[in-house]
Structure formats: structure tokens, C-alpha cells
Amino acid sequence: MDYKTYIAERLSVEGVSKEELAESIVVPPDTSLGDYALPCFKFAKLLRRSPALIAQELAERYPADGVVSSVSAVNGYLNFKIDGRSLAEETLARIEREGERYGASDVGAGKTVCIDYSSVNIAKPFHIGHLSTTVLGGALYRIFGFLGYRTVGINHLGDYGTQFGKLISAYKHWGVKEAVQEGGIRAVNDLYVRFNREATPEMEAEAREYFRLIESGDEEANELFEWFKSLTMAYVGKIYDRLHIRFDSYAGERFYIDKMQPVIDELKEKGLLVESQGAQVVDLEAYGMPPFIVLRSDGASLYATRDLAAAVYRKKTYDFEKCLYVVAYQQNLHFKQLFKVLELMGKDWAKDMVHVAYGMVSLEDGAMSTRQGKVVWLEDVISRCVEKAKEVLEEKNPALENREDVAEKVGVGAVVFGALYNNKIKDIVFSYDKALNFDGETSVYVQYTCARAASVLAKAGGSSLGDAVCAPNAQELEVLKSLAEFPDAVLAAAKNYEPSTIARFAVDCAQKFNKFYIECKILQAESEETRAYRLRLTRAALTVMTTALRLLGIGVPEKM
Numbered sequence: 001m002d003y004k005t006y007i008a009e010r011l012s013v014e015g016v017s018k019e020e021l022a023e024s025i026v027v028p029p030d031t032s033l034g035d036y037a038l039p040c041f042k043f044a045k046l047l048r049r050s051p052a053l054i055a056q057e058l059a060e061r062y063p064a065d066g067v068v069s070s071v072s073a074v075n076g077y078l079n080f081k082i083d084g085r086s087l088a089e090e091t092l093a094r095i096e097r098e099g100e101r102y103g104a105s106d107v108g109a110g111k112t113v114c115i116d117y118s119s120v121n122i123a124k125p126f127h128i129g130h131l132s133t134t135v136l137g138g139a140l141y142r143i144f145g146f147l148g149y150r151t152v153g154i155n156h157l158g159d160y161g162t163q164f165g166k167l168i169s170a171y172k173h174w175g176v177k178e179a180v181q182e183g184g185i186r187a188v189n190d191l192y193v194r195f196n197r198e199a200t201p202e203m204e205a206e207a208r209e210y211f212r213l214i215e216s217g218d219e220e221a222n223e224l225f226e227w228f229k230s231l232t233m234a235y236v237g238k239i240y241d242r243l244h245i246r247f248d249s250y251a252g253e254r255f256y257i258d259k260m261q262p263v264i265d266e267l268k269e270k271g272l273l274v275e276s277q278g279a280q281v282v283d284l285e286a287y288g289m290p291p292f293i294v295l296r297s298d299g300a301s302l303y304a305t306r307d308l309a310a311a312v313y314r315k316k317t318y319d320f321e322k323c324l325y326v327v328a329y330q331q332n333l334h335f336k337q338l339f340k341v342l343e344l345m346g347k348d349w350a351k352d353m354v355h356v357a358y359g360m361v362s363l364e365d366g367a368m369s370t371r372q373g374k375v376v377w378l379e380d381v382i383s384r385c386v387e388k389a390k391e392v393l394e395e396k397n398p399a400l401e402n403r404e405d406v407a408e409k410v411g412v413g414a415v416v417f418g419a420l421y422n423n424k425i426k427d428i429v430f431s432y433d434k435a436l437n438f439d440g441e442t443s444v445y446v447q448y449t450c451a452r453a454a455s456v457l458a459k460a461g462g463s464s465l466g467d468a469v470c471a472p473n474a475q476e477l478e479v480l481k482s483l484a485e486f487p488d489a490v491l492a493a494a495k496n497y498e499p500s501t502i503a504r505f506a507v508d509c510a511q512k513f514n515k516f517y518i519e520c521k522i523l524q525a526e527s528e529e530t531r532a533y534r535l536r537l538t539r540a541a542l543t544v545m546t547t548a549l550r551l552l553g554i555g556v557p558e559k560m
């Protein structure tokens with residue numbers, strides 16, 4: 001049961017809706033006074049009474065029932081204690097009924113959320129800098145889907161620009177077909193890097209010509225471009241598979257080339273386009289921002305122009321409720337400008353555009369990162385983490401079956417979790433050792449806890465557990481409260497675009513389960529009733545922790 005809603009239904013505060021009341025109810029950090037609390041401070045002005053008095057009155061009027069065992073007013077807070085037995089009954093029954101859908105809802109029914117994430121650049125390295133956008137976006141995609149939204153995952157490919165002319169020139173001079181086919185994106189990138197180091201002025205001119213040829217539909221130039229693109233997509237596709245990431249659209253920058261003109265015309269009509277040093281710009285000085293450049297002085301479009309056309313196209317095509325851009329904070333200004341220009345164009349949906357900004361990821365183990373200015377490929381980080389996971393598992397459990405499969409789940413999970421555990425805007429220093437610590441705030445800790453729960457359940461065999469329930473002891477109560485919190489954690493993650501809420505939930509739940517596991521006998525419980533009840537609790541915890549990890553894109557091995 002959702003206790004916040006349940007309590008709100010039974011309260012009445014003049015001029016405050018039930019929804020607002022439910023949203024105001026919190027889980028206090030110290031639960032000795034209550035499991036839930038309503039701070040009454042914000043009602044003081046409205047009701048013209050002191051918070052203490054409001055809490056007092058509400059406490060007196062709260063109807064007695066079997067769910068809330070006590071209500072008290074302390075210092076402007078209204079505290080609720082939930083009856084343990086009712087909590088156990090309700091929570092376990094609901095999780096058993098809903099299974100892996102527990103925490104899901106239909107709040108998003110009929111609404112669409114577009115999520116622009118990962119957005120790779122063709123023929124460029126897919127590096128550690130792409131980790132956060134890929135896994136954050138992937139998690140938001142699943143979380144919104146879980147809440148009933150229609151989700152549109154968009155990989156806004158970086159597939160347009162003069163760099164492709166350079167690449168063709170480099171390939172023509174130094175490339176060997178078989179070697180590039182074999183070496184894939186890394187070989188392609190090497191060519192590009194070499195061009196930037198060694199190109200002569202003649203080659204630069206040639207590169208401009210090749211770019212022009214791509215644009216004018218020249219067959220050979222386009223075939224080469226498509227080849228580089230397919231090598232890139234095959235490469236990232238494998239990584240997406242490992243990370244359980246998917247997209248509904250790969251409409252990238254090139255897709256918008258023929259969709260820019262109507263938007264530019266509209267800007268002109270609305271008197272927003274001005275000339276500045278030969279370029280066409282939207283002046284944003286009044287908003288404290290540099291001009292938004294729409295066309296360069298040579299008439300060429302920019303990344304920003306393509307994004308403007310893309311936004312208009314997405315609204316028209318998907319009629320989104322929200323359009324998210326999961327892009328690093330380095331592009332804060334770009335998105336602020338973009339959203340402002342849409343607003344100035346009179347698009348009332350400009351307010352539904354959200355830049356989901358995140359911090360940088362770097363490696364603690366710097367040896368591998370910036371050697372000779374080399375990039376850290378995400379694939380290498382994942383593979384290395386899976387290798388290390390294998391070593392750790394070997395040490396922990398030499399007899400483990402399916403080691404490869406388990407190591408893949410543990411290693412990939414550690415990389416994903418590393419990027420999702422902290423508030424997204426924070427810079428992260430990734431450490432293989434910390435990420436693979438069985439006793440840390442890690443995915444492997446949660447996975448291990450799941451395996452532990454699964455093993456208890458396996459030992460219990462298929463015995464029917466019925467609806468056995470006891471009044472919970474302290475450890476059981478903590479687990480139950482945590483499980484009851486899960487639906488709220490999912491909602492909060494979506495509301496704040498913050499999957500870390502679910503990652504933190506998973507660790508917290510695992511910690512509480514482990515305390516219960518260590519301090520309470522499950523299989524050897526005092527009575528049959530208690531045994532069945534504890535097994536139900538174990539099964540429910542396993543279900544919920546598994547769902548939490550699944551929403552983040554992390555698999556759960558059956559045994560570890």
C-alpha cells in the first residue's frame with residue numbers, strides 16, 4: 001500500500017488537496033517518533049495558526065484504524081506510526097500480486113516522453129565520456145516506461161560535418177580497405193587522428209571538396225560515408241547490447257538538413273533573425289546569453305541549427321509531454337539558448353524541454369586514461385571491469401558455475417552502477433576496486449544479496465508459503481518499510497530525472513535485508529508460521545531488488 005496516499009486520504013486540511021498532502025508527507029530520518037511525518041510549517045500561513053497547533057488539531061481528528069497504530073503531534077510535526085502487522089500483510093500481498101510490476105504504475109498513460117541520449121558521433125571514439133549519457137538515458141527510458149509513459153529513445157547521431165570530408169581524404173591517402181574493415185571504428189579513428197596531425201594544405205582543400213561531394217549526393221563519397229557509419233553502428237551496437245540499451249530512432253543531425261529551412265523562415269517571419277558579422281543569429285543579449293548562431297557567414301548550418309529543427313520535428317512527430325536531452329553539463333549554454341529561442345518563437349511547449357545535465361566521469365587509474373592524449377574507449381573500461389570481476393569471483397567462490405555469465409553481469413553492472421549511484425550532476429572518479437567491492441555501496445553488493453536470498457529460497461524448496469504473517473520484529477520491520485518505499489523511489493527518480501534514487505534504494509534495501517538475514521533465522525525459524533513468513537519476506541525482497549537493478553539496466557545472476 002502507498003502509505004502516504006493512505007494517510008493523506010484520512011487527513012483534511014482546508015485549502016490543501018489530497019495530492020499535495022500526500023506529497024508533503026515524508027519519511028523522517030529518525031523513525032523513533034514515527035514512520036511517516038507531515039511537517040505542518042507550510043500550512044501556518046494559510047491557516048493562520050501555529051504549526052504546533054495545526055499538528056495538534058490534525059492528530060486529534062485522525063481516525064483510528066488498524067493501519068496507523070499511533071498519531072502524535074511534536075513540534076509542528078504530525079507523526080504516524082504504522083502498525084507492523086498490517087504493514088507486513090499489505091506489503092507482502094501487494095508484492096506477491098504484482099511481482100516484477102511492483103512499483104509500476106499508469107501515471108504516464110497517454111503521455112509521451114522523448115529521451116535523446118547516448119547520441120554517438122559517427123567515426124569518432126565511443127569513450128568513457130559517453131558512459132553517463134548512455135546509462136542515465138537508458139535508465140530513464142526504462143523508468144518512464146515502467147510508469148506507463150510511451151517512451152521514444154532517440155540516438156541523435158553526430159553524422160554531419162566537414163570531418164567526414166577529412167576522413168575520406170585520409171582514407172584515400174593512407175587507408176587499406178581490409179585493414180579498416182577489420183579494425184573497425186578504431187582504424188577509422190586512427191585515420192582521422194592522422195589527418196589532423198599530418199594533413200597538408202592540399203589535403204585540407206581536398207577534404208572540403210569531399211565534404212561538398214557528400215552533400216551533393218556523389219555516389220562514391222556517400223558510399224564511403226555509409227561504410228564508416230555502418231562500422232560505427234556495428235561497434236556501438238555491441239556495446240548497447242552489453243548495456244541493455246535500445247533506441248526507437250536514430251534520426252541524427254543529417255536527418256534534419258532538409259528540415260531546417262522552414263524553421264529558419266519562421267525565425268525570419270517572426271523578426272527574430274538578425275545579421276551579425278555576416279552570420280544570421282538570434283540576439284539573446286536581453287537574456288544575458290551570447291547570440292544563437294543559426295547560419296554562419298558562409299551560409300552553413302550549425303549543430304544548434306540542426307537541434308532547433310530537431311526539436312520542432314519531435315514535437316510534431318511525437319507530440320511529447322516532455323523532451324529530455326541527456327547531455328553533459330558542458331552544453332548547458334547550448335540548451336539554455338535553444339530552449340529560449342523556441343520560447344521566443346512562441347512555442348508554448350518550450351517549457352517541456354529539459355536538459356538532463358550530468359557530471360564528468362574519469363578513471364581513478366589514470367595510467368590508462370590520458371597516455372599520449374589517447375582516449376579511454378568505453379569498451380575497454382567494460383571489458384577490463386568484467387575481467388576484474390572474474391578475478392574477484394574466482395577468489396570468492398572458486399566452485400562457481402557459469403563464471404563467464406556471472407562475471408559479465410557483475411562487471412557490466414559495476415560500470416553502470418558507478419555512473420548511476422551518485423547524484424547525476426556530480427563528477428565521478430571511477431575505481432574498479434571500489435566498484436567491485438562486495439561490501440561497498442555497489443551493484444555487486446546488491447547482486448550478491450539477491451543471490452543470497454535466492455539461495456535461501458532454493459533451499460526451502462517449493463514449499464507453499466501461503467499468506468503467513470507475524471508481527472514484525474525490528475529487522476523485519478526495516479526490510480518491510482524499505483520495500484513499501486519502492487514505488488515512491490521510482491516516482492521520485494522519474495520526477496527528478498535521477499536514477500540514483502533507485503540505485504540508493506537498492507543499496508539501502510540490501511543493507512536492511514542483510515541485517516535481517518544475519519540476525520534472524522529464516523530456514524531454522526522458531527515456528528512454521530515464522531519460517532513461512534520470513535521466506536515470504538525474503539522472496540519479496542528479492543523481487544524488489546531485482547526490479548530496482550533491472551530498471552537501472554543491471555542483471556541479477558541466480559548464483560554467485
Ligand code: ARG
Pocket residue numbers: 116119120121156157158307310325327
Ligand atoms: N553528439 C553530441 C556530442 O557528442 C551530443 C548530441 C546530443 N543531442 C542533441 N540533440 N544535441 O556532443
